Amino acid sequence: MVELRDISFVVGNKRILDGVNAELGERRFNVILGPNGAGKSTLLKIATGMSRPTSGLVRYAGVDVTTLGKERLATTRAVLSQHVELAFALPAEDVVMMGRYPHYGRAPSPRDREIVGRALEIVGMSDRRAQPYPTLSGGERQKVQLARVLAQIWNYDEPRIPKYLFLDEPTSSLDIHYQIHLLDVARGLLDFDCTVVAILHDVNVALHYGDYFLLLSEGRVAAATDSAGITRELLERVFRVRAHRVLDPEAGEQLWRFTL
Numbered sequence: 282m283v284e285l286r287d288i289s290f291v292v293g294n295k296r297i298l299d300g301v302n303a304e305l306g307e308r309r310f311n312v313i314l315g316p317n318g319a320g321k322s323t324l325l326k327i328a329t330g331m332s333r334p335t336s337g338l339v340r341y342a343g344v345d346v347t348t349l350g351k352e353r354l355a356t357t358r359a360v361l362s363q364h365v366e367l368a369f370a371l372p373a374e375d376v377v378m379m380g381r382y383p384h385y386g387r388a389p390s391p392r393d394r395e396i397v398g399r400a401l402e403i404v405g406m407s408d409r410r411a412q413p414y415p416t417l418s419g420g421e422r423q424k425v426q427l428a429r430v431l432a433q434i435w436n437y438d439e440p441r442i443p444k445y446l447f448l449d450e451p452t453s454s455l456d457i458h459y460q461i462h463l464l465d466v467a468r469g470l471l472d473f474d475c476t477v478v479a480i481l482h483d484v485n486v487a488l489h490y491g492d493y494f495l496l497l498s499e500g501r502v503a504a505a506t507d508s509a510g511i512t513r514e515l516l517e518r519v520f521r522v523r524a525h526r527v528l529d530p531e532a533g534e535q536l537w538r539f540t541l
Contacts, residue, residue, distance in 0.1 A: 282307050288337035290323055297323050298500045308471050311478045312487045315497035316520055321480045329360050329447050342443055355383035358445035359430035363453050367414055373425045374410040380433035396435045400428040420459035427463055441474045448479035464490050485536050
């Protein structure tokens with residue numbers, strides 16, 4: 282479980298986060314939702330240990346993140362951001378190997394190389410492993426980055442040790458095919474004692490993949506709920522839109538449509 286306890290973050294006179302409390306459950310796909318400027322990315326950085334809150338604390342499975350050394354933190358949680366730029370034209374497999382850096386000393390072992398190969402296979406990039414990273418398409422680069430974070434917290438065939446994957450708007454620049462593939466892979470990690478925490482913008486996509494939802498508004502928690510708690514009144518209040526439920530006749534599912 283990722284516990285957020287009374288998290289506040291202040292920059293100058295601006296309070297970005299104000300007393301955020303949440304429990305993001307283990308082996309669940311937890312989604313952070315909210316409008317631009319709500320504090321989502323700031324909260325994710327604090328939850329990953331990349332930033333420290335002005336006040337409050339973060340715990341993984343009851344352990345204060347600030348007490349974890351850099352090595353242990355790096356092998357416990359991984360972060361996939363929207364865009365990752367590289368200064369050098371490394372082959373795709375070398376980019377994925379970066380995820381194994383916390384696990385070895387001077388040189389990767391055969392086991393590290395095996396994990397990199399399998400991570401590339403999972404994201405469908407085995408045939409591009411030798412291709413220079415900058416020559417890949419945007420979607421392909423994001424798949425390589427997904428393979429990197431998979432390699433970092435690899436848990437597919439090891440003892441069941443809790444791992445945490447954080448996704449910071451990972452699908453914002455991807456086409457529909459890549460979005461579905463990335464989120465399907467992330468969702469599949471729940472079967473291997475991995476907890477996923479993702480910032481997503483599309484409410485319908487979030488409801489399709491998510492188990493638990495933390496909605497932020499102006500740096501505060503507007504709601505922390507499962508899908509049953511995502512109501513029209515809540516969405517209209519948080520996003521300042523008009524929300525309508527519509528039926529997809531083919532899938533037989535209710536979807537949200539929004540207007541101003």
